[in-house]
Amino acid sequence: xxxxxxxxxxxxxxxxxxxxxxxxxxxxxxxxxxxxxxxxxxxxxxxxxxxxxxxxxxxxxxxxxxxxxxxxxxxxxxxxxxxxxxxxxxxxxxxxxxxxxxxxxxxxxxxxxxxxxxxxxxxxxxxxxxxxxxxxxxxxxxxxxxxxxxxxxxxxxxxxxxxxxxxxxxxxxxxxxxxxxxxxxxxxxxxxxxxxxxxxxxxxxxxxxxxxxxxxxxxxxxxxxxxxxxxxxxxxxxxxxxxxxxxxxxxxxxxxxxxxxxxxxxxxxxxxxxxxxxxxxxxxxxxxxxxxxxxxxxxxxxxxxxxxxxxxxxxxxxxxxxxxxxxxxxxxxxxxxxxxxxxxxxxxxxxxxxxxxxxxxxxxxxxxxxxxxxx
Ligand code: GLA
Numbered sequence: 001x002x003x004x005x006x007x008x009x010x011x012x013x014x015x016x017x018x019x020x021x022x023x024x025x026x027x028x029x030x031x032x033x034x035x036x037x038x039x040x041x042x043x044x045x046x047x048x049x050x051x052x053x054x055x056x057x058x059x060x061x062x063x064x065x066x067x068x069x070x071x072x073x074x075x076x077x078x079x080x081x082x083x084x085x086x087x088x089x090x091x092x093x094x095x096x097x098x099x100x101x102x103x104x105x106x107x108x109x110x111x112x113x114x115x116x117x118x119x120x121x122x123x124x125x126x127x128x129x130x131x132x133x134x135x136x137x138x139x140x141x142x143x144x145x146x147x148x149x150x151x152x153x154x155x156x157x158x159x160x161x162x163x164x165x166x167x168x169x170x171x172x173x174x175x176x177x178x179x180x181x182x183x184x185x186x187x188x189x190x191x192x193x194x195x196x197x198x199x200x201x202x203x204x205x206x207x208x209x210x211x212x213x214x215x216x217x218x219x220x221x222x223x224x225x226x227x228x229x230x231x232x233x234x235x236x237x238x239x240x241x242x243x244x245x246x247x248x249x250x251x252x253x254x255x256x257x258x259x260x261x262x263x264x265x266x267x268x269x270x271x272x273x274x275x276x277x278x279x280x281x282x283x284x285x286x287x288x289x290x291x292x293x294x295x296x297x298x299x300x301x302x303x304x305x306x307x308x309x310x311x312x313x314x315x316x317x318x319x320x321x322x323x324x325x326x327x328x329x330x331x332x333x334x335x336x337x338x339x340x341x342x343x344x345x346x347x348x349x350x351x352x353x354x355x356x357x358x359x360x361x362x363x364x365x366x367x368x369x370x371x372x373x374x375x
Pocket of ligand 1: 323
């Protein structure tokens with residue numbers, strides 16, 4: 001069993017929450033994630049061979065990846081994300097060196113907090129570090145996204161990997177997913193705190209309807225482009241949409257309506273945050289959930305119960321499902337002094353109505369990639 005102090009570097013990348021702007025990244029709009037202090041940490045050292053040896057703090061398994069055969073590890077239960085990340089980094093022209101890695105994942109799996117992005121981003125940053133390379137965080141994020149798409153088979157946008165790599169302590173990120181320009185906004189919530197709650201219903205984006213939603217938005221775009229001069233759904237204004245919505249079949253119209261309105265909500269949310277209007281932010285968060293539930297249809301029974309219970313709590317001003325959907329975590333804005341009582345209420349209310357027990361995670365808003373030299 002290798003210990004942390006046996007390694008030369010400690011490289012970490014974050015999980016994330018998305019405050020608002022759901023299913024918008026792959027439609028070319030702006031999203032508002034924030035990186036979390038729940039991280040995947042990779043302890044790494046060179047080993048002078050042509051293999052990457054991986055062990056985990058939480059698993060008995062060990063895996064060896066041959067640097068020249070990285071295509072061949074897609075079937076692995078553990079180590080496939082690392083193999084995909086290494087492969088895509090190599091394909092992008094970077095040198096890989098043999099190394100030993102100890103992976104310590106504190107982002108709960110399948111929680112919708114982007115454990116996979118944290119693993120991919122930290123693994124690439126660790127590989128670059130151990131090869132003596134200075135890396136660009138945005139390039140690491142883009143490469144991690146390619147790994148998720150090409151190796152893990154989830155046709156994701158850039159939000160998770162970007163937040164995981166480029167997050168900043170205490171800051172929400174207003175990320176334009178078309179240009180990759182990012183404004184950092186202090187996440188100052190006044191009298192409120194952000195509570196993260198996992199509905200604990202297992203889910204995986206690879207098996208979910210995530211890819212289907214993405215194709216639906218692409219289909220809607222193609223139809224609307226017959227009338228509108230646009231390159232992505234996020235370019236459509238609410239007025240344009242009301243004039244063209246009839247061109248779309250019902251389901252595609254629902255999906256596009258979510259995208260158009262959610263983009264508008266992100267713009268309003270950024271203004272609300274800049275003005276310190278947290279009550280307005282809360283209302284937008286509630287509207288976002290309703291739209292994900294009714295129009296985009298990416299919520300589900302358990303997340304809806306959790307959000308509804310939170311929204312019924314008098315001192316909670318906003319609650320919604322965060323991330324890809326179909327399970328995972330909700331975020332709630334709650335009066336800080338009521339947080340302990342809120343958590344207690346919420347977990348009990350949820351357990352009464354579902355067959356799962358929810359969990360609240362304590363996390364701060366944190367930096368993305370960090371690299372520490374240990375010896
Ligand atoms: C997942 C994907 C992201 C994004 C969200 C939904 O987390 O990885 O790219 O599309 O879902 O907003």
